Amino acid sequence: MSEFLNLLAAGLTSGAIYGIFGACLAVWFRVCNVLNLAVGDFAMFGAIGSAWLVQTAGLPFVVGIIVVLAGVGLTAWLFDWLVLRTAFDRGAGAHGIVGVFFYTFGLSLVLEGVARAMFGTDVYGAPSIWSGPALHVLDFHVQRAGVLVIGLAIVSGLILWAYLRFTVSGRAASACGESVLGSRIVGIDSAKFRRRIFIMTAVLAALFGIVESPITGYTYMSGPTLSLIGVVAAGFAAFRRPGRAVTAGLVIGVVEAMLGGYVSTSYNDVLLYAILFAIIIFRPEVLGLGPEPA
Amino acid sequence: MTEPAATDRGTIPGPAPAGPDPAADSPAGRAGGPARVHPVRRRDPVPLGAGLLIAVIGCLVLVIMDGSYLGLTVTTGVGYAIVTVGMVLQLGYSRQLAFSQSVFMGVGAYGTGVLETKYNFSSVESLLAVIALSAVAALLVGAVVTRAPGLALALATLILPLFIYQLATFSSWLGSFSGIDGVAPFWTGSDYTATLVQTGIVSVVLLGLAAGIVLRVMRSGIGLQLMAMADDERLGESIGVSLRQRRLEVFVLGSVLAAVGGAVLASVQGIVTPDVLSETSEITLLLMVFVAGRKSVTGVIVGAIVIEYLTTSTSFISTNLGIIEGIALLVILLVEPDGVAGAIDRLLGRRTDRWAASARSWSAARLGTRGHAAGGGNGAGNAA
Numbered sequence: 001m002s003e004f005l006n007l008l009a010a011g012l013t014s015g016a017i018y019g020i021f022g023a024c025l026a027v028w029f030r031v032c033n034v035l036n037l038a039v040g041d042f043a044m045f046g047a048i049g050s051a052w053l054v055q056t057a058g059l060p061f062v063v064g065i066i067v068v069l070a071g072v073g074l075t076a077w078l079f080d081w082l083v084l085r086t087a088f089d090r091g092a093g094a095h096g097i098v099g100v101f102f103y104t105f106g107l108s109l110v111l112e113g114v115a116r117a118m119f120g121t122d123v124y125g126a127p128s129i130w131s132g133p134a135l136h137v138l139d140f141h142v143q144r145a146g147v148l149v150i151g152l153a154i155v156s157g158l159i160l161w162a163y164l165r166f167t168v169s170g171r172a173a174s175a176c177g178e179s180v181l182g183s184r185i186v187g188i189d190s191a192k193f194r195r196r197i198f199i200m201t202a203v204l205a206a207l208f209g210i211v212e213s214p215i216t217g218y219t220y221m222s223g224p225t226l227s228l229i230g231v232v233a234a235g236f237a238a239f240r241r242p243g244r245a246v247t248a249g250l251v252i253g254v255v256e257a258m259l260g261g262y263v264s265t266s267y268n269d270v271l272l273y274a275i276l277f278a279i280i281i282f283r284p285e286v287l288g289l290g291p292e293p294a
Numbered sequence: 295m296t297e298p299a300a301t302d303r304g305t306i307p308g309p310a311p312a313g314p315d316p317a318a319d320s321p322a323g324r325a326g327g328p329a330r331v332h333p334v335r336r337r338d339p340v341p342l343g344a345g346l347l348i349a350v351i352g353c354l355v356l357v358i359m360d361g362s363y364l365g366l367t368v369t370t371g372v373g374y375a376i377v378t379v380g381m382v383l384q385l386g387y388s389r390q391l392a393f394s395q396s397v398f399m400g401v402g403a404y405g406t407g408v409l410e411t412k413y414n415f416s417s418v419e420s421l422l423a424v425i426a427l428s429a430v431a432a433l434l435v436g437a438v439v440t441r442a443p444g445l446a447l448a449l450a451t452l453i454l455p456l457f458i459y460q461l462a463t464f465s466s467w468l469g470s471f472s473g474i475d476g477v478a479p480f481w482t483g484s485d486y487t488a489t490l491v492q493t494g495i496v497s498v499v500l501l502g503l504a505a506g507i508v509l510r511v512m513r514s515g516i517g518l519q520l521m522a523m524a525d526d527e528r529l530g531e532s533i534g535v536s537l538r539q540r541r542l543e544v545f546v547l548g549s550v551l552a553a554v555g556g557a558v559l560a561s562v563q564g565i566v567t568p569d570v571l572s573e574t575s576e577i578t579l580l581l582m583v584f585v586a587g588r589k590s591v592t593g594v595i596v597g598a599i600v601i602e603y604l605t606t607s608t609s610f611i612s613t614n615l616g617i618i619e620g621i622a623l624l625v626i627l628l629v630e631p632d633g634v635a636g637a638i639d640r641l642l643g644r645r646t647d648r649w650a651a652s653a654r655s656w657s658a659a660r661l662g663t664r665g666h667a668a669g670g671g672n673g674a675g676n677a678a
Contacts, residue, residue, distance in 0.1 A: 027617075034637070051498065083624055083628065085522045086628055087627070087628060092628055092629075093627050093628035093631060094627045094628075094631035096389075097389060097391055098584075098627065098631060099627075100445075100621065101448075102580075102584060102627055103624065103627060105577075105580070105623070106621075106623040106624040106627065107620065107624070108620070109577075109616050109619050109620030109623065110617055110620035110621060110624070111620075112616045112620075113614055113615070113616025113617030113619075113620060114617060115616070116616065117613075117614060117617070138645065212672070224573060224574075224577065225573070228452060228456070228573060231449065231452060232452070232453060233447065235445070235446075235449040260434075266464045267460075267464060269456070269460045270457045270460045270461050270464070272457075273453050273456045273460070274456030274457055276453055277450055277453045277457065278456065280442060280446055280449055280450045280453070281438050281439060281441065281442055281450055284442055284446050286379070
């Protein structure tokens with residue numbers, strides 16, 4: 001029982017990481033039908049930037065967090081203003097499936113390059129927000145940073161789900177993803193929603209990077225892997241349901257931990273990805289994408 | 295070699311000529327459909343000529359470089375170029391959203407390594423075996439993944455590199471993290487320089503062959519079917535294109551070329567590591583295709599070699615390559631989605647989007663024929 005509970009704790013922690021990036025991807029995709037492949041790089045910037053500001057530049061931790069989050073928000077706004085506005089509001093550049101993937105892919109490359117130039121190739125971990133020894137409840141052991149990570153993922157998922165489901169603003173944002181033209185006809189500023197939610201998810205990812213980095217540590221190359229994991233989690237939520245993405249992420253994390261604990265520590269990821277692959281191919285309806293309409 | 299115009303061949307209808315109309319007695323003619331259909335040109339010298347030109351120029355360049363470090367870089371770039379030529383057909387031309395090229399590159403590289411070091415195959419034998427193996431693997435994988443629609447296909451093929459990479463890193467049979475060392479070059483010479491030049495020559499011949507095959511497909515009726523599918527799948531289906539079959543064929547051809555590229559890389563470098571399977575490898579391939587021009591065979595060949603050179607150079611550029619590539623990609627997507635090759639075509643007045651117009655007019659002709667005549671045959675397929 002002890003082993004099961006500890007595997008569960010580890011699985012929920014890693015699952016929360018998958019889930020939060022999945023949620024960030026899903027909520028923005030729902031608004032503008034574009035995948036944010038730079039979401040992991042925003043998290044990387046949050047983690048490395050705050051660690052660098054505190055440990056090297058000597059800023060107080062809270063100030064470091066504020067500066068980094070402001071910087072990430074500004075970067076997201078600048079990208080929207082320079083690139084997304086040109087592409088989607090002025091109709092220039094590539095659209096369709098290329099637009100879905102490659103604008104934010106370009107941003108990811110730029111952020112990775114800038115991080116390498118600024119911070120080098122070292123591993124960074126931000127100071128822990130809630131420091132202290134691991135928490136023990138009966139046989140259940142979990143790191144304090146892990147508790148924060150799980151909590152942040154669940155709270156973020158719930159807030160995003162409630163925002164989209166119960167608020168007028170959230171429904172307007174969803175309408176933009178359904179039809180840009182239709183939403184503009186009824187007076188919804190789709191560009192405003194795209195910009196705001198892009199900035200919000202970038203800041204959320206950066207905050208998550210700060211909270212999570214004491215557990216895993218970050219290098220300038222950590223971003224693409226996190227984004228890819230987020231894409232997988234978001235995929236199991238039809239790329240549009242942030243609450244379900246968090247749930248999918250948590251389930252994936254727990255399955256991965258159980259496979260590692262009870263089947264093979266070396267091949268747990270291989271088995272996990274094989275299972276996910278099989279689900280996508282043989283049960284695509286689970287994703288919510290389903291077969292394309294005839 | 296950027297999407298050559300095809301309006302003078304295939305089954306695209308042209309203006310009715312003066313005098314007796316040979317098509318008047320055809321079912322379409324009797325039913326009042328398009329009166330004239332251009333005869334199919336079965337001999338198209340362009341793909342063969344282009345393939346030969348690539349092979350000859352490549353051989354000359356490698357002989358001039360005479361086994362220098364730059365020659366090694368160019369030969370490595372040729373390996374990537376074979377993969378990207380396949381990606382032109384898959385991603386650029388057919389818009390098949392598959393990101394499994396690094397996996398098949400790994401199949402080619404590891405296949406060559408295993409067959410040569412563990413089963414004593416010669417280079418030629420291992421290359422032929424890798425082609426057969428990757429074709430079977432691609433057929434099996436493709437039969438499954440090409441069933442998945444749009445984003446599901448992208449997701450499935452994004453997961454593939456993740457678990458194949460993990461599998462390679464933990465498999466002691468595949469050498470774990472250190473990979474497989476001691477892969478023999480395609481053509482061993484008297485010394486290192488001769489070996490490098492000779493292996494490079496074999497590589498560019500393979501590249502010429504790959505380019506010739508891809509151009510042949512692109513310029514055929516099947517190419518037009520693929521374009522119609524890429525433009526609008528429902529339109530393609532409505533004119534009789536077998537979507538599933540064409541998707542599978544494109545997937546298999548792209549994957550086999552990726553495997554051949556992997557075999558070339560293994561042969562040139564003499565070692566295979568799991569890095570060839572990683573997502574970084576797929577990202578590099580995507581950049582080679584999208585920055586250079588996703589619809590241009592010439593563009594991606596040059597792009598692969600140039601990006602490989604920039605990656606391995608020790609200058610300021612290689613250090614800041616990520617920033618440069620990212621900005622270049624964004625600028626290209628915004629200004630010229632068809633990449634550098636598209637921009638050059640625009641400057642030279644050869645816009646690539648006339649191909650889309652060709653596909654649309656061909657589709658319209660097919661629809662018209664099907665609408666007016668009983669049956670309609672498979673003219674595009676015949677044109678191939």
